[in-house]
Amino acid sequence: MEENYKLYLGDSYKLIKEIPTASIDLILTDPPYNLSNYSTGNIKLSWRKDINNDVAEWDKVEFKPIDWVKEFKRILKPTGNIFAFCSYNLIGKWHEAFDPEFDTFQFVVWHKTNPVPKVFRAGFLNSCELIVCMWNKGHTWNFSNQREMHNFIETPICMGPERVKNPFHPTQKPVKVLEHIIKIASKEGDIVFDPFMGVGSTGVAALNLGRKFIGIEIDEKYFKVAEKRLKVAAGNLKLFKY
Numbered sequence: 569m570e571e572n573y574k575l576y577l578g579d580s581y582k583l584i585k586e587i588p589t590a591s592i593d594l595i596l597t598d599p600p601y602n603l604s605n606y607s608t609g610n611i612k613l614s615w616r617k618d619i620n621n622d623v624a625e626w627d628k629v630e631f632k633p634i635d636w637v638k639e640f641k642r643i644l645k646p647t648g649n650i651f652a653f654c655s656y657n658l659i660g661k662w663h664e665a666f667d668p669e670f671d672t673f674q675f676v677v678w679h680k681t682n683p684v685p686k687v688f689r690a691g692f693l694n695s696c697e698l699i700v701c702m703w704n705k706g707h708t709w710n711f712s713n714q715r716e717m718h719n720f721i722e723t724p725i726c727m728g729p730e731r732v733k734n735p736f737h738p739t740q741k742p743v744k745v746l747e748h749i750i751k752i753a754s755k756e757g758d759i760v761f762d763p764f765m766g767v768g769s770t771g772v773a774a775l776n777l778g779r780k781f782i783g784i785e786i787d788e789k790y791f792k793v794a795e796k797r798l799k800v801a802a803g804n805l806k807l808f809k810y
């Protein structure tokens with residue numbers, strides 16, 4: 569494939585301004601969750617590695633969905649779709665910000681078949697993650713059959729050879745989940761955009777399916793991994809031109 573991806577190292581609040589108006593077919597992203605605010609600290613256990621409740625430093629920076637409405641609307645084509653992973657504490661804010669601006673606001677549940685165990689058995693497992701989605705009439709939509717169009721995806725969390733070990737990213741998403749969304753909500757040759765790309769999982773899924781990809785990541789160590797993964801997925805590194 570030629571000229572099929574472009575990656576930016578830096579702050580997506582600033583760099584999104586470089587994306588041309590009405591140029592993106594699918595925004596598929598996984599922004600900070602601000603879950604660290606509710607953490608009672610990581611759990612240390614003698615028989616396994618610590619259970620990470622603190623998420624990461626980047627999760628402590630306040631993320632406000634309302635700050636993204638204007639730019640997401642500007643860069644999205646009229647036929648475009650938006651999908652964003654979203655934690656329980658932010659779902660109301662996503663709805664408040666985006667529902668008035670789009671014809672449809674829905675959500676998908678991603679059920680993890682192997683979530684982190686609840687060692688003290690004092691509550692539910694955190695086995696589900698929400699993905700909010702929005703679009704306008706006339707959006708690209710590849711409906712398959714009723715059975716396959718439930719707003720529910722079930723897979724293990726990212727593991728095995730797919731999981732990047734060094735540096736470890738605490739919230740690396742499985743490519744399978746991202747491919748499922750990309751197949752439904754875009755066409756071959758479309759441009760997928762992720763302003764919080766981490767180690768580039770959305771980009772790998774996009775290239776695997778013959779889409780183009782634009783990604784932004786602020787942390788250099790994750791950015792470098794994304795570069796490597798995208799290079800492998802693309803076969804060779806060629807910069808995407810508009």
Ligand SMILES: C[S@@+](CC[C@H](N)C(=O)[O-])C[C@H]1O[C@@H](n2cnc3c(N)ncnc32)[C@H](O)[C@@H]1O
Nearest residue numbers: 579580598626740741764765766767769785786
């Ligand atoms: C939830 S993670 C995304 C993980 C990604 N889905 C993956 O599979 O690797 C959010 C990412 O956004 C990055 N980030 C946070 N604030 C950012 C900003 N202002 N601009 C660009 N990236 C940012 C973090 O460094 C983190 O890697």
